[in-house]
Amino acid sequence: MAAPVLRCCCSGRRWAFACIDRGSRHGRGAPTGSWFCGKRGQRSVAQQLLSAAQKLRKGEHEWTAVVGLEIHAQISSNSKLFSGSKVHFAAPPNSLVSFFDASLPGTLPVLNRRCVEAAVMTGLALNCHINKKSLFDRKHYFYADLPAGYQITQQRLPIAVNGSLAYSICTGKKQSQVISKTVRIKQIQLEQDSGKTLHDDFRSQTLIDLNRAGIGLLEVVLEPDMSCGEEAATAVRELQLILQALGTSQAIMADGQLRVDANISVHHPGEPLGVRTEVKNLNSARFLAKAIDYEIQRQIKELENGGEILNETRSFDYKLGCTVPMRDKEGKQDYRFIPEPNLPPLVIYDSASLPANADPQQVINIDRIREQIPELPSVTREKLVQQYGMLPEHSLTLLNEVGLLEFFQNVIKETRAEPKKVTSWVLNTFLGFLKQENLAVSESPVTPSALAELLNLLDRKAISSAAAKQVFEELWRNEGKTPAQIVSEKQLELMQDREALEQLCHAVMEEHPQVVMDMKKGNPRAINKLIGLVRKATLNRADPTAMFHVPPPDAEAEPVEADGRERHTPASPHPDPAPRVLPPRDQQRRP
């Protein structure tokens, strides 16, 4: 396993650390930002970490972190794994509980076919070997929201094994370097979800809601092939996209449909793996990354200070931004596994092994499920790159943001603008606005059609790109108006009368002979000044590019076309006096 060596960490963007590959030793400073999103009261910890990192930089005590994940994804199904109760999020407490879910004595589990199909499809999409025969086991522990005193799971022989999950990490200064990584999947097992426990401290009661009890889960076990929070979070995000593409899980972390436990240890390269800790119940990608990175640093610090790591279960305190040990009782248990005697072995067929007289309703055929697998995110991204000449990191962002790809595709459908232009507008302008206001794509006040229309106006040079930004801002603020209406109301259309523009340009040049002289001497600012003056005179309606092509009144003063177009052509936003509509760059979220 080629685990990167954690030597130091860059300041936190959204997912805190960057992982630095062993090869890239170009110096980065000690972490400048804190990992705690600027929370106060953490400085001392941050400083301790900083000193640990400084020590590491000397190269004497390099540490490798090893991260494995156990991911629980709620299966998207109409009924529960072993009972006919409906599966529905946010139903009134205990309204979706069958006799089996409440563990009434004498009730028996009946396996839900849909859940098996979801597991097989997920296994296939994750390159797993599907076990033609798998078994169910009982895992025992006493907990108030586990009515039977055991959970039915697949401990001995799970439904799918030996798969892999490929994901891509963006690194480099501008996050523009895309590195492909793979994490092995140990197994996927079917199991029951537990109910929910609510502690009412005020009345000192415990309240139990069994709506969730018995919902089908896919437990996906990722081998410890990751080495930092960002890798783990990115792998989880990729898995989430795959599950959503398959429709096997809605996989919304905020709703608890995707929950992650992380196993973390650190060791010196070349030495045996260290003692691991388990951080449980991480329910957002951000906390997952933070918790892992915190835990890695905590372990390193602990070991460097001569301490030892306990094999324990910890939880992440998102308010304090650190991991804390969970109660011992919950940590170490003997689960006393036993085969589930009420469920015969789960037998799955492929087209070759399918019995001739089998009732299609009674058997599950791996090959038929394989045929039903929809396009996976990696293929979608590949297509985007191929079809639209998009950069890989842009394709990552398009898929990572919920609904963004669909938005993009809808804009593409309705506009004549270049795909690259659309990509840039969607990923920079549109996404920037969303992030600034912390909105989801579905909450955007600007529809794909409106953006498409705006880009059409831009494409046929009806407006300048500066004006387009202005129109976009108007669209964002004033719902209901079309881009054309805004352009016309605000008189933003470009002067289409080329002759008039030429006259205007000549008049300005005549009025400012000194500036013209400067320009001729090669002062690059001079032409910008002239352009600015023309634009001012036209209330920003003059097209800077068109102006550039205005022939000088004096034929000898051939402009810069040949040698300096690149240099002198104003990069679109640069000379733009239009109001600044983008959020400050450092606040933008990058893939």
Add this chain to the structure above:
Amino acid sequence: MLGRTLREVSAALKQGQITPTELCQKCLSLIKKTKFLNAYITVSEEVALKQAEESEKRYKKDHSLGYLDGIPVAVKDNFSTSGIETTCASNMLKGYVPPYNATVVQKLLDQGALLMGKTNLDEFAMGSGSTDGVFGPVKNPWSYSKQYREKRKQKLHGENEDSHWLITGGSSGGSAAAVSAFTCFAALGSDTGGSTRNPAANCGVVGLKPSYGLVSRHGLIPLVNSMDVPGIFTRCVDDAAIVLGILAGHDPKDSTTIQDPIKPFMLPNLTDVSKLCIGIPKEYLVPELSSEVQSLWFKAANLFESGGAKVIEVSLPHTSYSSVCYQVLCTSEVASNMARFDGLEYGHRCDIDVSTEAMYAATRQEGFNDVVKGRILAGNFFLLKENYENYFIKAQKVRRLIANDFVNVFNSGVDVLLTPTILSEAIPYVEFIKEDNRTRSAQNDIFTQAVNMAGLPAVSVPVALSEQGLPLGLQFIGRAFCDQQLLTIAKWFEKQVQFPVIQLQELIDDHQSFKMKS
């Protein structure tokens, strides 16, 4: 009327010789008279009378639902019955009223059967005497039979007869006693290691353990899921076949039931046994076997032989490991199955509320008897990570060997095995309790438990009375899912032996007056 078989009384109902309500009232009255047997935990008088009324309407319209319409039946109190308390003879489930019917109960009701009540058992069916339930022991009706009392009178003079009442065997002793004492015509038991066949033999009735997977376990509060089978008590083999025909078949609620369609179990009258091969397992000839049962067993073998059947000695070499293997597997599943009884969703809950864990502990301490607690502790020990390989896995392997023993024997051409059901006739309660539950269970299950491990059908048939005037039974073991063949052979045998009817009536009256005196 009450002494008749199910089939006979069914015919009587059809012919209008008696109405379902009259029959129901007769049984209810007898249940009251035999209350001292402690066969029933709950008598569902109102339910039964209402069902009888419905049945009567059907008979009047000539719309009878079949053999079971209007027939009083009893159900062991570990089958869930909607609206009727289901206790498993445990404090843990006192007051627990299930909201649903076990599939087998529902099937009986769908056929118009009258549910007389829920019968007594060892707590959670853990025992072989029906002596270890929270509602007290069940008394064997034969203790009060004319046949037994007359023999005892010759032996004992002036001793307190009532203190020498006999156990029914278990754990389905209540159901066996209910059928034996004529309070119903059929009863459901459960059979995990012999819990139906053992009390059947003790009480002189037919006790059938069907093939595992033939009859739904849904609603049966489990002891050992991989061995539990609903059992059937009747007065004759034909009746058992009728009830099995109704109960058998796939249940979508029990994934371990077989999918194949089931034909009704109609037993032909076998006239010729010359094509049969009867196996006599030599390992079942144990020193503890009473000489009476042994000679009965050999007589039975001779009976087949003289009928022209081939009777051969066969070997089931792993029999001696059965008991210890059963203990590991049984207690392990018990530990798991009992985990749900935590006082939260249903059943007993203690008053302690300092913490959830303390509540669990006290609830389980108060709710279970020592037998149950002992098995839970043993099972959890076997399932510990460090013990799992050495105990549970080994026991599973031994179970496979035991099952294979039967497969080998049947593959060699044997049709059924003929064995004793239990070691001896029923013994007095005072004798029985001299040994603890575990010892007794191990002793009494030796001929029956291997069958459960192999999932085979087996039936105990009453054969003759002992010198003391007590019933003795023998067991037939069949191939998996060859229940009909098994019962056909048992029926032929039953006809040959002509087991006497228990003479109970006057002695019940006697006992009543005796009770009143004391």
